[in-house]
Structures are given as C-alpha cells and as structure tokens.
Amino acid sequence: MDLQKINEFAIKLIYDAGEQIRESFSKELIIETKTDANDLVTNIDCQIEQFFVKKIKELDPSHKIMGEEGLGDKIVTLDGPIWIIDPIDGTMNFIKQHRNFMITVGFFVDGVGKLGYLYDVMRNELIYAIRGEGAYIDHHPIRKLEPLTIEEAIIGINSSWVIQNGKINHEKIANLIRTVRGTRSYGSAAMEIALVVTGKLDAYLSMRLAPWDIGGGMVIAQEVGAVATNLKGEPFNLLSNDTFLIANPSIHQKLLDEFIELK
Amino acid sequence: MDLQKINEFAIKLIYDAGEQIRESFSKELIIETKTDANDLVTNIDCQIEQFFVKKIKELDPSHKIMGEEGLGDKIVTLDGPIWIIDPIDGTMNFIKQHRNFMITVGFFVDGVGKLGYLYDVMRNELIYAIRGEGAYIDHHPIRKLEPLTIEEAIIGINSSWVIQNGKINHEKIANLIRTVRGTRSYGSAAMEIALVVTGKLDAYLSMRLAPWDIGGGMVIAQEVGAVATNLKGEPFNLLSNDTFLIANPSIHQKLLDEFIELK
Numbered sequence: 001m002d003l004q005k006i007n008e009f010a011i012k013l014i015y016d017a018g019e020q021i022r023e024s025f026s027k028e029l030i031i032e033t034k035t036d037a038n039d040l041v042t043n044i045d046c047q048i049e050q051f052f053v054k055k056i057k058e059l060d061p062s063h064k065i066m067g068e069e070g071l072g073d074k075i076v077t078l079d080g081p082i083w084i085i086d087p088i089d090g091t092m093n094f095i096k097q098h099r100n101f102m103i104t105v106g107f108f109v110d111g112v113g114k115l116g117y118l119y120d121v122m123r124n125e126l127i128y129a130i131r132g133e134g135a136y137i138d139h140h141p142i143r144k145l146e147p148l149t150i151e152e153a154i155i156g157i158n159s160s161w162v163i164q165n166g167k168i169n170h171e172k173i174a175n176l177i178r179t180v181r182g183t184r185s186y187g188s189a190a191m192e193i194a195l196v197v198t199g200k201l202d203a204y205l206s207m208r209l210a211p212w213d214i215g216g217g218m219v220i221a222q223e224v225g226a227v228a229t230n231l232k233g234e235p236f237n238l239l240s241n242d243t244f245l246i247a248n249p250s251i252h253q254k255l256l257d258e259f260i261e262l263k
Numbered sequence: 264m265d266l267q268k269i270n271e272f273a274i275k276l277i278y279d280a281g282e283q284i285r286e287s288f289s290k291e292l293i294i295e296t297k298t299d300a301n302d303l304v305t306n307i308d309c310q311i312e313q314f315f316v317k318k319i320k321e322l323d324p325s326h327k328i329m330g331e332e333g334l335g336d337k338i339v340t341l342d343g344p345i346w347i348i349d350p351i352d353g354t355m356n357f358i359k360q361h362r363n364f365m366i367t368v369g370f371f372v373d374g375v376g377k378l379g380y381l382y383d384v385m386r387n388e389l390i391y392a393i394r395g396e397g398a399y400i401d402h403h404p405i406r407k408l409e410p411l412t413i414e415e416a417i418i419g420i421n422s423s424w425v426i427q428n429g430k431i432n433h434e435k436i437a438n439l440i441r442t443v444r445g446t447r448s449y450g451s452a453a454m455e456i457a458l459v460v461t462g463k464l465d466a467y468l469s470m471r472l473a474p475w476d477i478g479g480g481m482v483i484a485q486e487v488g489a490v491a492t493n494l495k496g497e498p499f500n501l502l503s504n505d506t507f508l509i510a511n512p513s514i515h516q517k518l519l520d521e522f523i524e525l526k
Contacts, residue, residue, distance in 0.1 A: 097463040159446040163437035174426035183422040185448040200360040
C-alpha cells in the first residue's frame with residue numbers, strides 16, 4: 001500500500017471538500033434535527049460525506065468508510081483499510097458562527113492509524129500526519145510538544161462536565177480548574193484536538209466522543225508526542241463511543257490520576 | 264467634533280497596530296508576569312499601547328487615553344473625549360496560540376460611547392460602530408440581532424464561574440448550563456463580545472472585567488441591539504472594574520432574573 005499516494009489523494013479530497021463548504025455559505029442551509037437539539041445536521045454534512053464516499057470507492061472499492069452521517073459502510077471490525085470521517089465536526093458552530101468547525105479524517109489499516117487529518121475550513125489550515133513520518137501544519141513540520149506543569153496548562157473542557165453530572169466526579173474537575181492556568185471550550189472536538197497537537201492547548205477531555213471525532217487526531221497525536229486515550233487510560237474504542245483525553249505527555253498521567261474519577 | 268474623520272483615523276491606527284503584532288511573531292517575545300500568572304504581559308502590549316498614545320496625542324493632545332498597560336492618562340472623570348484601549352485582549356492566547364486575541368478601542372465623549380472597535384488581528388476581521396449610524400464587519404453592515412429563546416442560546420462563560428466561587432451562585436449557573444443549547448469559552452472578553460454582536464454567541468458574562476475590555480464593544484452593542492450591563496442590570500462602571508453581561512435583547516433580562524445571583 002502506497003501511503004504517500006493515499007496521503008496526496010486525501011489532501012486533495014479535503015481541500016476540495018473545504019471549498020464546497022465555503023461555497024455553501026452563499027446557499028441556504030436546510031437544517032433538520034437529529035436525535036436531539038444539540039446535534040444539528042445540515043444538508044452539507046451529507047453532501048460532503050457522500051463526496052468522500054464516492055471518491056474513496058473510486059480510489060479503491062475495498063476500502064471501508066465509517067462516517068458520522070452513516071453514508072459509508074457498516075463497520076463491525078477494524079480489519080483491513082478503513083477511513084474514519086467527520087465531514088463537519090462542530091455542526092452548531094458551522095450553522096451559527098460559519099467558523100470554528102473542522103473536517104477530520106483518519107485512515108486506519110487493521111486498527112492501526114496510518115494517516116490523520118484535521119482541517120480548519122475557514123482558516124484554510126491543514127494539519128496532517130503520516131505514521132512514523134511526523135506531523136505537518138500547512139506542510140511545515142510540527143515540533144514535538146514540550147513538557148510543562150499542570151499549573152502552566154490550558155485545558156479544553158465543556159462546561160457540561162464541570163457541573164454535577166452522571167459521568168464524572170465534578171468536584172475533582174473543579175479542583176482541576178482551580179489548578180490549571182486556564183480553560184477553553186470551542187464546541188468542536190476536532191478543533192480542540194488540533195489545538196493540543198500544536199501546543200496551543202495542553203489537554204482536552206470529553207465524556208463521550210465518537211470514533212470519527214478523534215480518528216484523524218489520534219494519528220497526529222502520536223507523531224507530536226501527545227497521548228490520546230480514554231479516561232481510564234486505555235486505547236479509545238474505535239468501534240463505539242468512548243470517553244477521551246488527549247494531553248501533553250508531561251501531564252497526561254497526572255490528569256488521570258489526580259483529577260479524573262469516572263462514576 | 265468630526266466623528267467620521269476620527270473613525271477613519273482609528274481604523275487606520277488599528278490596522279497598522281495589527282500589522283505590527285503579526286510581524287512580532289517572527290521576533291522573540293519578552294514575557295514578564297504582572298500581578299499574577301494569569302495576567303501575562305509582553306513587550307508588544309506596551310509597544311502597541313505606546314503607538315496608540317503617540318498617534319492620538321498627535322491628532323489632538325486634549326484627548327485622554329485609558330489603556331490596560333497604563334501608558335496613557337490617569338482617568339478620574341469621564342468628562343471630555345476619552346479613548347479606552349486594550350492593545351491585546353487575550354494575552355495568554357496571544358502568547359500560546361498566536362491567535363484568538365483582539366485589539367479593542369472605544370472612543371467616549373463625556374461618558375457617552377461614540378466609536379467602538381473590535382479587531383481580530385489574525386483573522387484580519389474588523390468590527391466597528393459609529394453611534395447612531397450602525398455597526399459594520401469588514402465594512403459590511405451588521406444586522407440587528409434576531410430574537411431567540413434561552414433554550415436556543417449559546418453562551419460564553421469561563422469555567423471559573425461555573426465551579427463554586429466567591430462571586431456568584433454557581434448552582435444557578437449550573438441551571439443555566441443545563442438550560443442553554445451550549446456554552447463556549449475563548450479566553451478573550453473582546454472576542455466573546457465580538458461573537459455576541461455578530462450573533463455567533465447569544466450572551467457572554469464575566470464576574471470581573473476592566474473598562475478597556477468592554478469599552479469598544481459597548482458602542483457596537485448598542486448599534487446591533489445587544490444589551491450590555493453589569494450583572495445587576497446597571498450600566499457598567501467605566502471608572503473601575505465591574506461585572507459584565509452582554510446578551511441578545513430577547514434573553515438579557517431573563518438571564519439576570521433567573522440565572523444570576525451575585526454573592
């Protein structure tokens with residue numbers, strides 16, 4: 001399998017998709033509600049995922065596709081080559097802000113991440129990685145993350161996990177917030193992961209993400225030295241939803257040990 | 264006083280300052296700590312404020328200047344023409360992310376906001392308003408905000424006010440977070456205000472802001488119909504720090520009545 005060639009294919013696909021999304025802002029959006037009001041879907045999500053599915057199947061019909069909109073394949077095993085795609089991560093931002101959303105794509109073979117992409121459509125900023133060959137931002141190499149202390153860290157966390165909730169001990173999260181230098185919340189997991197792998201945030205955690213939220217980011221994380229696991233410190237389960245923590249390697253274990261207590 | 268002429272002067276000044284800041288990323292930053300680790304200052308903050316002071320005094324030496332770095336005048340009254348300036352709002356983002364910080368400027372005469380500016384330096388996106396003549400984003404008119412319900416709202420709030428704290432009843436804030444569609448936190452008051460006045464967020468609140476954080480935004484808020492007060496619902500005190508709420512007019516009073524309880 002020629003990873004360099006697949007990488008070139010993926011980069012072109014993502015830039016093309018970004019162009020389609022930017023053009024869509026001049027057209028009317030047809031918005032329907034999915035399972036709840038917090039999970040909005042627009043016709044452009046489906047259009048972009050359909051575009052990825054079509055092009056990937058043209059490249060190689062044996063490649064399987066797992067996408068947020070469910071237009072690809074039904075994935076029950078990680079065997080073989082699988083694309084994991086979120087055509088628009090941060091749909092609410094997409095609709096309301098016309099910014100702060102991402103295209104994210106991961107390419108896995110037998111469960112091992114080979115290629116990863118995080119594309120900030122409105123900034124036209126592409127982060128990508130090839131397993132074992134480093135990570136790049138707009139084609140410039142990204143440096144390995146430098147160590148820091150918890151007290152110096154800026155952490156991405158949604159306020160839903162800061163108030164009392166059924167998933168995590170919120171008193172320990174309150175201690176975390178009192179300990180770190182600051183927190184941020186952007187409303188796009190892929191964007192927060194992109195900020196962590198480039199050292200603009202030092203960690204990001206969530207109680208519930210899907211494989212397509214983090215697949216691309218996991219490959220990039222490995223190349224810059226960021227540690228990405230679930231909140232038990234185990235590998236994220238790519239066949240279901242899971243908890244998630246990505247962090248600078250100098251604080252990942254300390255975050256798990258001192259501030260995370262799942263219910 | 265020719266406000267149109269002062270507006271043209273201010274826009275040129277802000278674009279020039281933005282250019283200096285973007286250039287500074289290629290130079291080394293000398294960072295010193297101010298009163299605490301959360302309030303970082305760099306040499307560029309001072310350089311930009313000095314630039315504003317020099318140019319404004321050249322325009323009219325009778326104009327007074329209130330700036331975050333304290334290089335302007337000592338302001339004890341709001342009489343006469345006063346510029347209220349934050350050369351870099353979101354200093355931590357400036358240092359760590361090289362994005363998500365703003366230049367913000369307000370021009371007041373006898374305490375009345377006449378001109379307001381919010382400039383996203385890295386996006387090169389300028390929002391400004393002239394009192395009574397509307398607000399503009401990159402020179403296109405900004406529409407008045409459209410009504411919405413609390414349940415549809417996205418709110419900017421820092422996690423420090425979500426955990427138990429000495430300033431506000433955090434249980435009511437938890438109720439707010441359970442009620443709204445989502446929350447965000449960007450680490451720059453001026454950026455969150457910019458998002459509210461353009462309808463990309465529906466409210467932003469803070470327990471403690473300075474006049475230079477919000478001066479420019481207040482003028483713009485009035486032109487788009489956003490309501491900006493302190494958390495008692497009174498006008499923000501421009502001669503000291505104060506609490507702050509800016510919101511879509513359809514939810515401002517409800518936020519104060521049902522979700523805000525100062526200690």
